[in-house]
Amino acid sequence: MAAAVECVVITDDEQGYGLDLFCIPKHYSNDLERVFIPHGLIMDRTERLARDIMKAMGNHHIVALCVLKGGYKFFADLLDYIKALNRNSDQSIPMTVDFIRLKSYCNVLIVEDIIDTGKTMQTLLNMLQDYKPNMVKVVSLLVKRTPRSVGYRPDFVGFEVPDKFVVGYALDYNEYFRDLNHICVISEKGREKYKA
Ligand code: HPA
Ligand code: MG
Numbered sequence: 258m259a260a261a262v263e264c265v266v267i268t269d270d271e272q273g274y275g276l277d278l279f280c281i282p283k284h285y286s287n288d289l290e291r292v293f294i295p296h297g298l299i300m301d302r303t304e305r306l307a308r309d310i311m312k313a314m315g316n317h318h319i320v321a322l323c324v325l326k327g328g329y330k331f332f333a334d335l336l337d338y339i340k341a342l343n344r345n346s347d348q349s350i351p352m353t354v355d356f357i358r359l360k361s362y363c364n365v366l367i368v369e370d371i372i373d374t375g376k377t378m379q380t381l382l383n384m385l386q387d388y389k390p391n392m393v394k395v396v397s398l399l400v401k402r403t404p405r406s407v408g409y410r411p412d413f414v415g416f417e418v419p420d421k422f423v424v425g426y427a428l429d430y431n432e433y434f435r436d437l438n439h440i441c442v443i444s445e446k447g448r449e450k451y452k453a
Contacts, residue, residue, distance in 0.1 A: 264400070264414035265302055267294070271419065279439060288433075288447025293423055294416060294440035299398070300334060302415045306396060307338030310366065310413055311348060313394065318351045319364040324381070325356055326435070327370035330427035331398045331415075335368060357381075364392045370428050371399040375409030399423070399440075422448075 273291035281289065321339075323332040336354070343349040365385065372378055378395060385393060395411035403420040424434035425441045433451045434443070 262410055262412065262414050265298075265416045267416055267418045269402075269419045273442065276441075281439075281441075282437065285434065285437060285447070288444055288450055289424075289437075290442040290444045290447075292439045293418070293421075293442050294426075296426065296438035299331075299415070299426055299440065303331065303334050303398070304338045306413050306415055307335055307342060310335075310394070310396060311339060311342050311346075311350065313412070314350055314364065314366065314392075316348060316350055317364050317391070318353070319366050321352055321354050321366045321368060323354065323356045324367060324369045327428050328368050328398075330435075331370055332368045335396070363390065365390045365394070367393065367395045369395060369397040369411070370426075371401065371423075372397045372409060372411055373401045373403060374405045375407040378409055378411070379407060398426075399428075 271293070273293045274295065276286065276289055276292060279292050279295060321332070321336060323329060336352070339350075339352065343352075367381065369378065382393065382395075394413070396413035397411040398415040400411065400414050400417050401420055402417060421442050422430065423440050424430050424443050425437035425439050427435045428440065429435050430443055430447070431451050431453045434441075
Protein backbone atom coordinates (compact mmCIF):
# COMPACT_ATOMS: atom_id res chain seq x y z
CA MET A 258 0.00 0.00 0.00
CA ALA A 259 1.23 3.49 -0.80
CA ALA A 260 2.43 5.56 2.16
CA ALA A 261 -0.01 8.23 3.34
CA VAL A 262 0.69 11.55 1.64
CA GLU A 263 1.94 14.11 4.13
CA CYS A 264 0.17 17.44 4.20
CA VAL A 265 -0.99 20.20 6.53
CA VAL A 266 -3.91 18.71 8.47
CA ILE A 267 -6.66 21.07 9.58
CA THR A 268 -8.51 19.34 12.41
CA ASP A 269 -12.28 19.21 12.90
CA ASP A 270 -12.09 21.60 15.86
CA GLU A 271 -10.15 24.25 13.95
CA GLN A 272 -11.88 27.59 14.61
CA GLY A 273 -10.19 29.60 11.87
CA TYR A 274 -9.97 33.37 12.26
CA GLY A 275 -12.43 36.24 12.64
CA LEU A 276 -13.17 38.02 9.36
CA ASP A 277 -12.21 41.38 10.89
CA LEU A 278 -8.63 40.22 11.32
CA PHE A 279 -8.17 40.05 7.54
CA CYS A 280 -9.17 42.04 4.44
CA ILE A 281 -12.43 40.74 2.98
CA PRO A 282 -14.33 42.29 0.06
CA LYS A 283 -17.27 44.30 1.41
CA HIS A 284 -19.73 42.45 -0.85
CA TYR A 285 -19.00 39.19 1.01
CA SER A 286 -18.79 40.57 4.55
CA ASN A 287 -22.07 38.97 5.70
CA ASP A 288 -21.71 35.83 3.64
CA LEU A 289 -18.77 34.19 5.37
CA GLU A 290 -18.40 32.56 8.78
CA ARG A 291 -14.65 32.50 9.35
CA VAL A 292 -11.36 32.71 7.48
CA PHE A 293 -10.22 29.11 7.33
CA ILE A 294 -6.92 29.13 5.40
CA PRO A 295 -5.39 32.61 5.00
CA HIS A 296 -3.96 33.45 1.59
CA GLY A 297 -0.39 33.70 2.89
CA LEU A 298 -0.53 30.17 4.25
CA ILE A 299 -1.90 28.87 0.94
CA MET A 300 1.03 30.52 -0.84
CA ASP A 301 3.65 29.21 1.61
CA ARG A 302 2.32 25.65 1.35
CA THR A 303 2.13 25.95 -2.46
CA GLU A 304 5.79 26.99 -2.60
CA ARG A 305 6.78 23.78 -0.82
CA LEU A 306 4.48 21.64 -3.02
CA ALA A 307 6.29 23.05 -6.06
CA ARG A 308 9.59 21.80 -4.65
CA ASP A 309 8.20 18.34 -3.82
CA ILE A 310 6.62 18.02 -7.26
CA MET A 311 9.82 19.02 -9.07
CA LYS A 312 11.74 16.41 -7.10
CA ALA A 313 9.22 13.68 -8.00
CA MET A 314 8.83 14.50 -11.70
CA GLY A 315 12.42 13.83 -12.83
CA ASN A 316 13.47 15.93 -15.83
CA HIS A 317 11.09 14.88 -18.57
CA HIS A 318 8.85 17.42 -20.19
CA ILE A 319 5.54 17.72 -18.32
CA VAL A 320 2.09 18.90 -19.25
CA ALA A 321 0.45 20.75 -16.37
CA LEU A 322 -3.27 20.17 -16.73
CA CYS A 323 -5.54 22.68 -15.01
CA VAL A 324 -8.95 21.45 -13.93
CA LEU A 325 -11.15 24.51 -14.54
CA LYS A 326 -12.61 26.58 -13.05
CA GLY A 327 -11.80 26.04 -9.38
CA GLY A 328 -8.18 25.11 -10.04
CA TYR A 329 -7.12 28.27 -11.83
CA LYS A 330 -5.69 30.22 -8.86
CA PHE A 331 -3.80 27.26 -7.43
CA PHE A 332 -2.61 26.35 -10.94
CA ALA A 333 -1.27 29.86 -11.65
CA ASP A 334 0.45 30.19 -8.26
CA LEU A 335 1.89 26.65 -8.27
CA LEU A 336 3.30 27.17 -11.76
CA ASP A 337 4.82 30.50 -10.72
CA TYR A 338 6.70 28.68 -7.96
CA ILE A 339 7.76 25.87 -10.32
CA LYS A 340 8.96 28.50 -12.82
CA ALA A 341 11.01 30.19 -10.09
CA LEU A 342 12.65 26.84 -9.28
CA ASN A 343 13.34 26.26 -12.99
CA ARG A 344 15.06 29.64 -13.16
CA ASN A 345 17.08 29.30 -10.00
CA SER A 346 18.13 25.67 -9.49
CA ASP A 347 20.32 23.13 -11.24
CA GLN A 348 17.32 20.98 -12.14
CA SER A 349 14.80 22.39 -14.60
CA ILE A 350 11.79 20.78 -16.29
CA PRO A 351 10.30 22.04 -19.57
CA MET A 352 6.59 22.53 -19.05
CA THR A 353 3.56 23.23 -21.19
CA VAL A 354 0.07 23.98 -19.92
CA ASP A 355 -3.39 22.84 -20.86
CA PHE A 356 -6.89 23.17 -19.55
CA ILE A 357 -8.60 19.75 -19.82
CA ARG A 358 -8.53 19.37 -23.53
CA LEU A 359 -7.66 15.77 -24.20
CA LYS A 360 -4.77 14.92 -26.50
CA SER A 361 -1.64 12.73 -26.28
CA TYR A 362 0.38 13.65 -23.24
CA CYS A 363 3.80 12.51 -22.09
CA ASN A 364 4.01 13.19 -18.35
CA VAL A 365 0.91 14.78 -16.90
CA LEU A 366 0.51 16.78 -13.72
CA ILE A 367 -3.17 17.29 -12.93
CA VAL A 368 -3.75 20.40 -10.81
CA GLU A 369 -7.01 20.33 -8.85
CA ASP A 370 -8.50 22.64 -6.24
CA ILE A 371 -10.29 20.12 -4.02
CA ILE A 372 -10.82 16.38 -3.77
CA ASP A 373 -14.17 15.93 -2.04
CA THR A 374 -15.68 12.49 -2.71
CA GLY A 375 -12.92 11.73 -5.25
CA LYS A 376 -15.42 10.61 -7.92
CA THR A 377 -14.58 13.44 -10.36
CA MET A 378 -10.87 12.65 -10.21
CA GLN A 379 -11.48 8.91 -10.67
CA THR A 380 -13.49 9.67 -13.80
CA LEU A 381 -10.83 12.02 -15.15
CA LEU A 382 -8.04 9.50 -14.51
CA ASN A 383 -10.04 6.79 -16.31
CA MET A 384 -10.55 9.12 -19.29
CA LEU A 385 -6.85 9.98 -19.40
CA GLN A 386 -5.86 6.30 -19.61
CA ASP A 387 -7.17 6.21 -23.20
CA TYR A 388 -4.37 8.65 -24.09
CA LYS A 389 -1.69 6.39 -22.62
CA PRO A 390 0.29 8.95 -20.68
CA ASN A 391 3.76 7.99 -19.43
CA MET A 392 3.15 9.14 -15.92
CA VAL A 393 0.20 10.88 -14.27
CA LYS A 394 0.56 12.72 -10.96
CA VAL A 395 -2.21 14.59 -9.22
CA VAL A 396 -1.76 17.58 -6.93
CA SER A 397 -4.76 18.92 -5.03
CA LEU A 398 -4.67 22.00 -2.85
CA LEU A 399 -7.33 20.53 -0.54
CA VAL A 400 -8.56 17.07 0.38
CA LYS A 401 -11.76 16.83 2.40
CA ARG A 402 -12.17 14.32 5.24
CA THR A 403 -15.62 13.02 4.43
CA PRO A 404 -17.50 9.73 4.87
CA ARG A 405 -18.63 10.17 1.23
CA SER A 406 -15.03 9.67 0.01
CA VAL A 407 -14.40 6.79 -2.41
CA GLY A 408 -10.94 6.52 -0.83
CA TYR A 409 -8.99 8.28 -3.58
CA ARG A 410 -5.80 10.12 -2.45
CA PRO A 411 -3.79 12.37 -4.78
CA ASP A 412 0.02 12.23 -5.02
CA PHE A 413 0.49 15.68 -3.46
CA VAL A 414 -1.84 17.45 -1.04
CA GLY A 415 -1.69 21.01 0.27
CA PHE A 416 -4.17 20.77 3.15
CA GLU A 417 -6.53 18.15 4.54
CA VAL A 418 -9.71 19.88 5.68
CA PRO A 419 -12.82 18.94 7.71
CA ASP A 420 -16.13 18.13 6.04
CA LYS A 421 -17.24 21.78 5.62
CA PHE A 422 -18.13 23.73 2.50
CA VAL A 423 -15.24 26.09 1.79
CA VAL A 424 -14.97 28.96 -0.70
CA GLY A 425 -12.36 31.42 -1.94
CA TYR A 426 -9.03 31.23 -3.78
CA ALA A 427 -11.09 30.30 -6.88
CA LEU A 428 -13.29 27.76 -5.06
CA ASP A 429 -16.90 28.77 -5.57
CA TYR A 430 -20.43 28.45 -4.34
CA ASN A 431 -22.66 28.77 -7.42
CA GLU A 432 -19.87 30.74 -9.14
CA TYR A 433 -19.51 33.29 -6.31
CA PHE A 434 -16.52 33.73 -3.97
CA ARG A 435 -13.85 32.98 -6.59
CA ASP A 436 -12.86 36.63 -6.13
CA LEU A 437 -11.78 36.05 -2.52
CA ASN A 438 -8.11 35.54 -1.55
CA HIS A 439 -8.53 33.46 1.58
CA ILE A 440 -10.24 30.10 1.87
CA CYS A 441 -13.24 30.66 4.15
CA VAL A 442 -16.24 28.82 5.54
CA ILE A 443 -19.48 30.11 4.03
CA SER A 444 -22.20 31.43 6.40
CA GLU A 445 -25.89 30.50 6.40
CA LYS A 446 -26.63 34.00 5.03
CA GLY A 447 -24.13 33.45 2.24
CA ARG A 448 -25.67 30.09 1.31
CA GLU A 449 -29.11 31.66 1.19
CA LYS A 450 -28.01 34.76 -0.75
CA TYR A 451 -26.14 32.89 -3.48
CA LYS A 452 -28.16 29.68 -3.72
CA ALA A 453 -28.88 28.52 -7.25
N1 HPA B 1 -16.10 24.10 -1.88
C1 HPA B 1 -16.15 24.42 -3.20
N2 HPA B 1 -16.29 23.52 -4.17
C2 HPA B 1 -16.39 22.22 -3.81
C3 HPA B 1 -16.34 21.82 -2.45
C4 HPA B 1 -16.20 22.82 -1.44
O1 HPA B 1 -16.15 22.56 -0.21
N3 HPA B 1 -16.48 20.46 -2.46
C5 HPA B 1 -16.59 20.08 -3.77
N4 HPA B 1 -16.54 21.13 -4.58
MG1 MG C 1 -12.58 21.29 -8.86
